[in-house]
């Protein structure tokens with residue numbers, strides 16, 4: 119299947135990233151806000167800001183937030199939501215996580231929520247985060263993940279994600295995050311492995327990515343035929359109305375630039 123760029127994928131899907139998306143992922147947002155140790159003087163960069171859920175949640179706690187994203191469609195939605203909610207200390211810029219358009223040491227904290235699995239290069243994103251952070255600055259990440267020691271489950275989850283959304287790159291194991299962060303010069307202060315508490319539903323999840331036709335059928339078949347270990351890990355359950363409930367695993371990380 120040809121890979122689609124995140125810009126192409128999210129320009130098409132910007133208006134689907136609504137309250138339901140945030141309900142599915144809000145535990146990770148709460149974690150970032152609670153564990154971020156953000157200060158009123160902080161300049162924050164929210165990488166792959168999407169429609170701005172994280173940027174807008176953090177803005178009242180800090181001096182300023184810049185939201186960065188490759189998709190102008192998502193950024194338009196983010197600006198519209200900022201204006202609607204009257205948040206004034208946020209600005210949005212187009213650009214890539216792997217080549218950030220900012221000078222060295224220009225932020226006190228970098229956040230990145232449920233997006234790194236789209237990046238072509240997580241090492242480049244981490245190197246750029248280290249570059250734009252001031253010494254002692256904090257990096258806060260949340261993303262979908264897979265278990266550390268279950269290659270079959272890892273393969274199933276990443277495959278189903280890629281078929282549903284051809285801009286998917288890889289959901290990394292917590293052990294891969296630890297290694298990549300250390301190699302980029304970060305001290306990992308906290309790394310938690312959390313199950314999503316709010317179940318997702320297959321119909322809405324497919325719709326959100328615009329997944330139809332043969333790809334949709336393949337994803338449905340993969341869920342229907344998933345083995346017991348996969349069903350248990352992702353709490354896959356048929357619902358009385360014919361839809362399917364499931365949950366993804368999330369990794370949440372707080373790290374400090376040396």
Ligand SMILES: C[S@@+](CC[C@H](N)C(=O)[O-])C[C@H]1O[C@@H](n2cnc3c(N)ncnc32)[C@H](O)[C@@H]1O
Nearest residue numbers: 124128166168171172188189214215231233236
């Ligand atoms: C699921 S959405 C973002 C969610 C958002 N961070 C939040 O908290 O709701 C993923 C976003 O990553 C962006 N993205 C993907 N690859 C990117 C990259 N290499 N650089 C910057 N943004 C990227 C997409 O355009 C999309 O807006």
